[in-house]
Amino acid sequence: MDAPAAPWFDPALDPVRDLESRVAALMAEMTLEEKVGQTHQVANIDLAADTDTLRAGGIGSSLYASGATAGNIRDEGVLAGVIDEIQEQAVGGSRLGIPVLFGRDVIHGHRTVVPIPLGLAASFDPDLVRDCAEAAAREAAVDGIAWTFAPMMDISEEPRWGRVAESFGEAPVLAGRMAAAAVAGFQGDDPSSPDRLGACAKHFVGYGLSAGGRDYDTVSVGENTLRNLHLRPFRDAVDAGVLSVMASFNDVDGTPMHAHRRLLRDVLKDEWGFDGVVVADWNGIGQIVSQGVATDNREAARLAIVAGVDLDMVSGAYRDHLADLVRSGEVAEELVDDACRRVLRMKFRLGLFDGSATPERRPTGNEPTPESRTLARRAAHAAHVLVRNEGVLPLDSDGTVLLTGAFVEEGDALLGTWVLDGRGDDVVTPAAALSEALGDRLTVDQGRFADETLKLTRTADTTVVLLGEHPGRSGEANSVVDLGLPPGQLDGLRALAGLGKPLVAVVYTGRPLDLTAVLDLADAVLVVWHPGVEAGPALAEVLTGANPPVGRLPMTFPLSTGHIPTSTHQRPTGRLIRADVDHQEGRYVDALTHPRLPFGHGLTYSSVSYDAPMLSAPGVAADGSVTVSVRVTNTGHRDCGEVVQLYFRDPVARVTRPLVELLDWRRVELGAGASEDVTFEVSGAAFVYFGPDHVARLDAGEIVLMTGPDAAHLQSVSLSVTGTDPTWAGTP
Structure with a gap:
């Protein structure tokens, strides 16, 4: 695979320091059609049919999948040799030599399959999630894959929805840490390493709220709830350096996410500074038509590129209409340039221009090993x-x-x-x-x-x-x-x-x-x-x-x-539900309200008792921290591991806040009869939330901190937050 002699292929250029100059040099040589080609993704490139398009620079990426619901249908697997032949046409046979980006759903292992993500979340162990993602990346790279559509971090309290299996659970802090760990495992410190994959945070955003737990359905939610709950894991993934984010199938309060400029461009790209790729879900741009917001694929393409979708997965709307939309003045060419630039930037970051996915550099052998x-x-x-x-x-x-x-x-x-x-x-x-x-x-x-x-x-x-x-x-x-x-x-x-x-x-x-x-x-x-x-x-x-x-x-x-819904998302209402008076004030006449198996529940082969939590100081400033400690004792006759959980509640805020919200946890090993003082360092910034104006704020006043073995069995202590400015200037 011989690349053309060009400045963007110069091996002397630093892949990090010179990234933007390499992208700029390449884009300066590209026609509008070639830029549009980088925004077009196909499923399963067929050399017999697609060679001319590849040589013309008309295909930017390909995913290998059995179809729109690939998780339910096995295919014949990926043949690295076929990928190599395709790259030969794209790099060696085209004018500019731009490699194709190959993606595949590597969700919880490749050849060595580990538990579903919801099972991995049950570990409460981000290091384990990182290790599993790293192992999966290496195995997938053997097959020529450079990009995976994981992790998924949709927050849901709707177990009828089948896709909770792919999630990291209902708690934003747990899902966020697990997602960041997965990104670190897939991408490593250097995503261009031949044994790494580009990660994709999905589905942005609110997909876990699909009406009735029905896949692809509508979502009714305000931006405040999105910011205080559903957007948080995505922010963690972006902060961890995730290279791509996938738009979700659902609408949000009537606007399809693939056309949602406010959330994709204004929040994700501009407010958060995300400079990676926003990729459509399968035919997500075409489905804007089905959702009744666009009359045809041409209008859907215009809405999606304006909203901030950079890469069109399989609908063909960008391929068929973007160039004409630019020439007619309906779409600014700067938007196509931005999308193309992001796709090229990702390819450079993955080392595709430097041969990271070539046969001689890829790892070999991906069947399960004793180590995996x-x-x-x-x-x-x-x-x-x-x-x-x-x-x-x-x-x-x-x-x-x-x-x-x-x-x-x-x-x-x-x-x-x-x-x-x-x-x-x-x-x-x-x-x-x-x-x-x-x-x-x-x-x-x-x-x-x-x-x-x-x-x-x-x-x-x-x-x-x-x-x-x-x-x-x-x-x-x-x-x-x-x-x-x-x-x-x-x-x-x-x-x-x-x-x-x-x-x-x-x-x-x-x-x-x-x-x-x-x-x-x-x-x-x-x-x-x-x-x-x-x-x-x-x-x-x-x-x-x-x-x-x-x-x-x-x-x-x-x-x-x-x-349903039953979760730790429950917020206070005009009349609180209390376990001790549930038979009097319950929300049902034919059943109790509180779950038998609460969030965080899990037993050991021993028994553990908790003392009341204690604070190192009665108050904390916005820029300070306080230590919360709790003594846990193994009261049984067997050694055990315990997940000590820290929750909090903000009793008075400008918007209703959860009755209990996971803040942190520690895993400890306790010998039979042994005690340990478990400590948590908590910053004042941990209690930042978004107010009714969608601006992050931190209020002075009481915070209730709670420790225990799960969300339903907790002991509390009050902390005073002092010296705050309601308008928070830091990162929430």
Whole structure:
């Protein structure tokens, strides 16, 4: 692949210091059509049909996907050799030699699949998320991929929406830290390294509020709620250096996001200073027509480029209409220049002009290795959340165990949604792993015949039943109206529980489910999400106690589908809901209000007590900090890991604020009987919020700080914020 002799290919130029001069030198040589070409993305370039377009500079990027909902349909995988042939035409056969940017959905692993992002969020471990993203980047780079459409950080309290599986949960601070960690893992310190990928923060913004939990639906939300909740993780990703941001399918209060100038151009680009690429979602520009805001693709292209969408994913609207819109005076050429400049800037940052993706520089070999499997097992273990245990776990070292349920010998179904390149054959199944761990003490039953399963349950000391949803029930375009278990599973569980033998329920899922009946029927319940290639070994280690559970719920599990929305987003109303008077002042006449499984919940094989939190000082200034400390004690007889959580509430503000909001957390290891003083350094700036005028502010007054094991079991202390100016000049 021979690049033309040109200043933007000069190897003596520093790729960071000389970035803008290289971009400018290239753009000075480009025609309007070539600039438009950089804004056009196709799906799966076909050399037989697209060679002439490539040589003319008419294709800027390509994604490799099976279709509009690629997370639900496996394709044949990526062939690096084909990518190399395409680059040969783009670089060696075109006038300017601009390489094509190749993207693919690498969501939670490439060949080595780790838990779904919601499962990774249960770890409360950003370092783990960074390590998993780094490993995925290396494996994808082997196949010639340079860009992934991850991480997703949509904030949602709507578990009917299948795409919560791709998210990092409901808390902005958790989602933001996990997103920043994923960006760091994918891109590293130098995104141009051959083993790194460009990351993409998606979906901007408000997608988690889709009406009724229905994918692609409308969103009714004000800018204040967006700023105080949904925009925050995106700001964290931008601050972490993410190279691209994807616009979301939804509208926001009537304006499609692909045409939303206020949020894309004014806030993301101008206010935040984001200089990367805003990419459309699949046919997102064309869908402006379907949303009834544009009459045709020509008008949709005008609306999108004005709004700030730089790269058109597969609709062809920019390719077909942008140049003519400029010549007619309907679109300023400066807008096309800005979009082209951003795309080229990203390609330079990824080292594509310097050969980072060429065969001789790419890493080799991307099948799961002992090292990648060790990481995958670490991640799968961290995703296991023990939500109930009446003394049956860990399993008795001498007892017999029946393992039953649809997932016992499954591989592919344990990988989860959005797995394009993982293989079911690489999964270590629960049956295989527990057979190795328990030997002849284990009986495996697939649960196909209920009468046989009941017979086996009568003779086993403990039954472990694997329940939950197939990954085809979560992810994109897979919303549900009922959060209960899939049909038939609860009936089978009731029959097993009726025998009165110790019963453990393991729940595989891509979303929070209504587990009320499961919690009543089973003696122990583990939520393990869809855990990836090391599903079996991680489960075996947790059940036997070789590696006790450490996960915590990153989303609230509602009491029923009818309780949605239920989350830590709840703000005060005219009449507060209080747990101690819920039977009097509840919002329902036929049910209690508060969730049984709150955000942050997760048990250990021991027990931990919390003292009341203490402050190093009674007040904090806007530019100061205060230390919050709480003593936690392992009151049990086993060592354990505990996630100590810090929440806050702003009782009086200019807008309603959450009743409890996660502020920080610490993971500590506690020996049996040991105590530890856990400290948090909290700055005054932590309490900045956006007021009714959409301006960041910090008010003087009381802040309530709360510590505990989850969002529902907290002890509080009051802090006074002093010496503030309501107009906050810093970064919120």
